[in-house]
Amino acid sequence: MSKDIKRERIAKRVGMELADGMVVNLGIGMPTLVANYLPAGADVLFQSENGFVGLGPVPETGTEDRDTTNAGGQPVTIMPGGACFDSAMSFAIIRGGHVDVTVLGALEVDAHGNLANWMVPGKIVPGMGGAMDLTVGARKVIVAMEHTAKGAPKILPECTLPLTAKGQVDLIVTDMAVIRVTPAGLVLQEIAPDTTIEAVVAATGAKLTIRDVSVMPY
């Protein structure tokens, strides 16, 4: 399966977690695709941590506004009914529990809901940006990522990389499965139509509770 098709599947499945009226922050990269797969009729308000709500689609070439960019610096649009604010207000919204769902990528996620996605010591240290605030502050934290890194499990018993946040992840959506984080550990909720429970277990470093597993619609 191509990387693009994997990404599309993940984005579509995450989209099902969103509902009308929600305030949602999508991380840089693949999570931004989720905006293309909202439930029918759902009016979702996207927050951009660089300072506004009402994040809309990429503008047509030639109509870009240099002051209207997303948290990745790309030109975007602001929908009617949007609102701009400074960074203190942006993170008051995030930290204060006013964001319903945040969707982030991960390098590693573990059985305790720990997330590591901001640095690899001695190699890449991009910084945490807003990720630490988003994971602590959002009501629901969804990790959206490929199930493995070239075959190596990214879902582990314990994260080995420096954490972004401790025990904050609620749901993991990958190209192979949907996994819930519970106080008792990880619960396999759905598997992809083109895989098996055995294959998911083999590709997962942490123990999965397996009961009433259904098939992902995408």
Added chain:
Amino acid sequence: MSKDIKRERIAKRVGMELADGMVVNLGIGMPTLVANYLPAGADVLFQSENGFVGLGPVPETGTEDRDTTNAGGQPVTIMPGGACFDSAMSFAIIRGGHVDVTVLGALEVDAHGNLANWMVPGKIVPGMGGAMDLTVGARKVIVAMEHTAKGAPKILPECTLPLTAKGQVDLIVTDMAVIRVTPAGLVLQEIAPDTTIEAVVAATGAKLTIRDVSVMPY
């Protein structure tokens, strides 16, 4: 001397402490009179802790705007170049040291620069409003008050009433004298033209250092 003439004298003398470009907060009551006695040509920006800078004169009858009031609830005006904000910003300005001078009344002030002006236990307890923040935050705190309460000293060795702030008063301006608060105690700087050093000392409960005393111009 009538109460009005006393108040006018105090306000005029406090006005001499203000200078071009300063940000100034005037307490409710007598301190508001200071706005009438600015140094010639001085452009002073008045802050109103209920949420704006650029506090201007009382509007003509019939032109009042119900949303434009001072911290005492009276109708006022906002000068061109003024700015409105919420209470968090208002007190960020005050607490953050962005107000150059605050002028407040007092029930008692003492030799350590302590101020009591917000309650008399068991009798009147109006509350501190913004006074505690103003005294802690403003760069210079001027107490403007009548020298005595019906003859009883208000300037004491130690305040007896609950404090508004500890050690924050810089200058005391009364109808009888101008007194500086220093680490070594109170220094008599000026006396009114119609009094004597002896009379000031007699009307003051705290010890005054007396050296190079001049006469108040008002």
Added chain:
Amino acid sequence: MKNKITSASEALATLQDGMTVMIGGFLCVGTPEGLVDEVLQKGIRELTVIGNDTGFPDKGIGRLIVAKRVKKAVASHIGTNPETGRQMHAGETEVVLVPQGTLAEQVRAAGAGLGGVLTPTGVGTVVEEGKQKLIIDGREFLLEQPLAADFALIKAHKADEKGNLVYRRAARNFNPLMAMAAKVVVAEVEEIVPVGAIDPDEVMTPGLFITHIVRA
């Protein structure tokens, strides 16, 4: 999306005796008097009310005090409503007096998900009683904890249909802070405009904070 525009009665349908309610305004400038009417009419009692002041006997929070609906009042100033002082001295109503800037930060902290702020205000006064004191760079500060509420009743000049708010002049005061700090936020507004009629740069309170919009 759900229509946020409703009546005062529907907006306060889930308000109950004993709840904590923030009410915006500064000496009743920027106070939602229509929502106060509704609280009175519903017969709600035993409220904890948080506001800058307790208004006047016939205006704002003062009306709730006079009608004996308030168990506890948290405010920076009660001087304009003698009935608050009388009830306090008679032991009928608990009154907690808080410096105005501290009150603003406590409400903001609740809305912003902070566990508290350190302020120099009140050090060396009765305000420090019972509070943790920390020394930062040799200076004393009080640890002031967040103040949250079940309901915030606020007033704005203008709202769009999503609840984006614009305030006017000194009527802004505590309203934008309280909008962030309560489970249910009801905005009483003088004018309702269509979505898109307020430029995103002019919005003072983003609509995401607002549960119900009620016409003044």
Added chain:
Amino acid sequence: MKNKITSASEALATLQDGMTVMIGGFLCVGTPEGLVDEVLQKGIRELTVIGNDTGFPDKGIGRLIVAKRVKKAVASHIGTNPETGRQMHAGETEVVLVPQGTLAEQVRAAGAGLGGVLTPTGVGTVVEEGKQKLIIDGREFLLEQPLAADFALIKAHKADEKGNLVYRRAARNFNPLMAMAAKVVVAEVEEIVPVGAIDPDEVMTPGLFITHIVRA
């Protein structure tokens, strides 16, 4: 009153080697590039720079990094400027990474006269190292202290002659916060209008915070 409108060169006349400088912007959106030019031209070195990120090698704070003018960088993100990471790993430049929301509150705290704020962000991560941890209502928080600066170099869309500022869209970001937190605040603006041309309700940063206004 003193005329605040001046040249970049005069506005930065007192900027010296070793000072702490805040620079507004988010990935260079809302960054005062003209003031960065002037810092480079003046040959200032050994700066401590505080900003959301370190821009790009050819833009914003990134240009100061590449030109080796920065001794220490405090930012939430350095990923868009590989040279920052290289200098950090080579031990040439000290880099302090701070969660974005924490950075915003630290700058605000300095401007607002707070001794610090308690945030849940970073608990259980390397961010908590060396910091005081407090438990409020059973939840852990980190005590984050204020961040102040000698200079703040900010960018706004519009200023009046008193320095009242209006920002546009996502170019607001850290600029209003930094405007509160430095001894000297220089605003680079695209348009200067007469006093009175900006309605008091539309002002986003009151002019009292602004020392100098420089035309972009």
